[in-house]
Amino acid sequence: MKNSTPDKKVNSSLRLFSLILFLCVAYSFTYGQQTGASASLKNFMDNRFGLFIHWGPVSLRGTEIGWSRDREVPKDDYDSLYKEFNPVLYDADAWVSLAKEAGMKYLTITTRHHDGFCIWPTKYTDYNISNTPYKKDILKPLSEACKKYGIKLCFYYSILDWHHPDYPIHSAYDTTLDPHANMGRYILFMKDQLRELITNYNPYMLWFDGQWEKPWTDEMGKELYNYVKGLKPDIITNNRLGKEMAATNNKKIDVLKMIGDYDTPEQVVGRLNMELPWESCFTLGQQWAWKPNDKISSLSNCLSILSKTAGSNGNLLLNVGPMPDGRIEMRQAKRLKEIGRWLEENGAAIYSTKGGPFPPTGSFATTRKGNKIYIHVLEPDLSTLSLPLIPERKINRAYTMSGERLSVTTGEESFTIKLSSEKHQLQYIVILELDGDAETIPIIQ
Ligand code: GLC
Numbered sequence: 001m002k003n004s005t006p007d008k009k010v011n012s013s014l015r016l017f018s019l020i021l022f023l024c025v026a027y028s029f030t031y032g033q034q035t036g037a038s039a040s041l042k043n044f045m046d047n048r049f050g051l052f053i054h055w056g057p058v059s060l061r062g063t064e065i066g067w068s069r070d071r072e073v074p075k076d077d078y079d080s081l082y083k084e085f086n087p088v089l090y091d092a093d094a095w096v097s098l099a100k101e102a103g104m105k106y107l108t109i110t111t112r113h114h115d116g117f118c119i120w121p122t123k124y125t126d127y128n129i130s131n132t133p134y135k136k137d138i139l140k141p142l143s144e145a146c147k148k149y150g151i152k153l154c155f156y157y158s159i160l161d162w163h164h165p166d167y168p169i170h171s172a173y174d175t176t177l178d179p180h181a182n183m184g185r186y187i188l189f190m191k192d193q194l195r196e197l198i199t200n201y202n203p204y205m206l207w208f209d210g211q212w213e214k215p216w217t218d219e220m221g222k223e224l225y226n227y228v229k230g231l232k233p234d235i236i237t238n239n240r241l242g243k244e245m246a247a248t249n250n251k252k253i254d255v256l257k258m259i260g261d262y263d264t265p266e267q268v269v270g271r272l273n274m275e276l277p278w279e280s281c282f283t284l285g286q287q288w289a290w291k292p293n294d295k296i297s298s299l300s301n302c303l304s305i306l307s308k309t310a311g312s313n314g315n316l317l318l319n320v321g322p323m324p325d326g327r328i329e330m331r332q333a334k335r336l337k338e339i340g341r342w343l344e345e346n347g348a349a350i351y352s353t354k355g356g357p358f359p360p361t362g363s364f365a366t367t368r369k370g371n372k373i374y375i376h377v378l379e380p381d382l383s384t385l386s387l388p389l390i391p392e393r394k395i396n397r398a399y400t401m402s403g404e405r406l407s408v409t410t411g412e413e414s415f416t417i418k419l420s421s422e423k424h425q426l427q428y429i430v431i432l433e434l435d436g437d438a439e440t441i442p443i444i445q
Contacts (some may be wrong), residue, residue, distance in 0.1 A: 040234040041261055044205065045277050046352040047105035047152070048310055049343075051336075052281055052319035053095070054110050054156075054288035056117045057081035057132070059324040065289035066114030069162065070171040079163060082117055086133040090326025092141035096149045098328060102336035103343030105351075106152035108207050108317060109142065111197060113156070114172070116163030120200075124192045127163060143201045152204035155197055157190075159240070160210035164189070168215045175214070183215055191227055198231050205236040208260070211243065218242045221259040238264045238279070246270060246278065265314075269305060272312040272359045272443065279315035280305075284332055290321035296331050299338045303427050306339070306350065307376035311365025313355030342426060346401055349374035349429045357441040358387060368438040372431055375417070380424035386416040388444050394435040401429040408432075 058065045060081050061073050069078040099107050112118045118128035119138040129138055146153040161167045166186035168177040197203060206228060211221060221241035228235055239245050242259030246252075250268045255276055262277035263270065270278040282305055285294035297305075302318065309316040318339075320332045343350060353367035353374065360366070364385060365376040375385065389410070398406040400420050407418045417430060432438075 038234070038261075040236055041277055044106075044236050044262075045315060048315050048350050048352075049102075049104050049306065050106040050108060050152075050154070050279075050315065050317045051099040051102065051104045052108050052156075052288075052317045053322065054113065054319060055138075055322045056110065056113060056115065056119065056289070057085035057324075058115065059290045059321065060084055062290060062292045064287050064291075065110065065321075066158070066162070067172055069115050070173050075171065078115065082127065082132050084133070085129075085324070087322075087324060087326030088134070090134075090138065090322075092138075092145040093148070095322070095328060096142070096145035096151050098333055098336055099151055100149045102340040103347060103350075104151065104318075104336075106154055106204065107142075107146060108154040108156055108205070109139075110156040110158075111139065112158055112161070112193070114158045114160055114162055114210050116158075116161040118193070120197070122193055122196055124189055124196070125164070139197075139201050153201065154205035154207060155201075155203045156207040156209060157194065157197070158210040159190075159208055159216055160213050161186075169213055177215070181215075183220075187220060187224070190224070194224075194228055195231060198228065198235070202232075203235065205238075207238050207264075208240040211240050218244075218257075218259060225259055236261050238262055240264055269308045269360075270312055270314045272355055274313055274354070274356065274443065277314075279317050280309055281317040281319060283319045283321075284335060285321070288319055288321060290323050290329065296335055299335060299342075300426060302335065302339055303342055304378050307365040307367075307378060307427060308360045310350050310353060310367050311355050311360040311376060346429050349376060349401070349431075354439050357390065357438070357444045359443065359445065368441070371434045371436060371438055373434065373438050375430040375432065376427055377419060377424075377430060378427045380427055382419050384416050384418055385430075386414050388414050390415075390434070390441060390444065392436070393438070393441065395432050396435055397431075397433040399431055399433075401431065406430060 054065050056065055058081060063072045069075060111120060116127055118125060121130040121137050122128050143153050162170050162172060164186060166182045168181035169175050170178060225237060225241050228237060237260045239258045239260030239262060244253050244257040246263050246265040248266045248268060250265050253263055262279055265278060265280045267282055270280050285291060285296050287294060306316050320328050322328050349367050353369045355367060358366045363379045363382060367374045395408050398408045398417055404420055404422060409416050
């Protein structure tokens with residue numbers, strides 16, 4: 001009896017301590033995901049524009065990465081392509097300086113897509129770059145070039161692997177579960193690879209994908225999220241660790257179900273959202289991997305996507321697929337440089353801004369910073385633009401990015417800007433200078 005009192009005390013303090021610890025962990029886990037309040041996530045969203053790269057031996061065929069396996073390209077044939085993969089003209093410096101010239105701030109490359117091929121000399125499978133005729137690591141020079149140009153290096157990493165014997169599905173077109181596969185072992189393999197990638201190349205962000213198949217569960221996603229955060233606490237991950245995501249149908253997601261730090265609409269501009277961070281990915285052509293004679297998006301289309309994305313408070317990850325010899329096709333490179341030239345003049349309306357306060361339409365998008373609202377005039381021939389009045393703010397001045405003063409007339413419920421009289425080939429920016437902070441204005445519908 002005598003001895004039980006201090007024991008009880010110890011027990012109850014232990015219980016209290018565990019409860020506090022649990023609450024702290026639970027809070028930081030959901031907080032990080034829900035509000036994106038962490039400094040690294042804010043920094044990530046300030047970047048606004050990144051380069052997506054889908055690449056691998058499949059470029060030898062010019063068909064879609066992962067998805068053409070067992071369809072346009074027979075399985076065995078696809079799985080043997082690495083034996084011919086020899087990108088002798090791969091020049092990491094050229095890729096990264098191109099991203100820099102395009103005004104991009106980060107770069108996300110497929111380290112291992114759904115086909116399972118690894119572009120670095122991983123210790124955990126032979127199906128990797130060192131067993132190609134090229135032999136050399138793709139990621140090491142890329143990480144060095146990224147450091148040189150101040151571009152953040154990020155890794156795409158597929159959850160599913162149709163090539164790996166321990167992943168239960170071996171083809172996109174035959175989803176029979178292999179009884180000899182072993183998800184437990186497969187997850188250990190993934191963890192080994194992710195630890196290797198994080199330790200050897202120190203990526204800024206991880207872009208997971210391929211979590212929609214049956215063998216993967218949200219519980220596994222949460223565990224992997226905690227695992228990578230344990231290895232590198234400030235690493236950012238997208239939300240394709242769990243099933244809840246916007247994807248191609250731009251679904252409005254339940255944030256509480258989301259696993260990861262930000263949402264990932266695909267081939268569509270995400271919804272205007274001032275709370276949840278998101279990044280839309282788009283192909284520059286019609287395919288993620290290189291396709292000969294692919295149709296490339298026009299410059300005005302690319303710029304309009306960029307403006308609407310920033311105007312909806314998200315990031316844009318624009319994809320190129322390098323050729324089998326390692327070069328980025330000239331037409332793709334040219335388009336990226338053109339975007340970069342526009343950004344050189346108009347970047348203040350994109351980087352580190354917030355979206356809104358007006359939701360974007362087909363003719364304009366708005367971003368804001370300090371006491372300025374940037375109106376992205378997407379139809380350069382428009383002569384006037386009328387918008388609802390901005391509550392509790394006065395417009396002091398309106399002018400274009402190149403300094404042309406514009407007149408504004410204010411009515412009962414709206415104001416009208418007489419737009420630029422100059423000839424603009426491309427979308428251009430009008431700046432509204434307010435008498436107060438623009439960033440705290442609620443969304444004006
Ligand atoms: C899809 C595709 C994949 C591609 C990704 C990029 O999820 O499955 O091939 O890499 O989109 O967003």
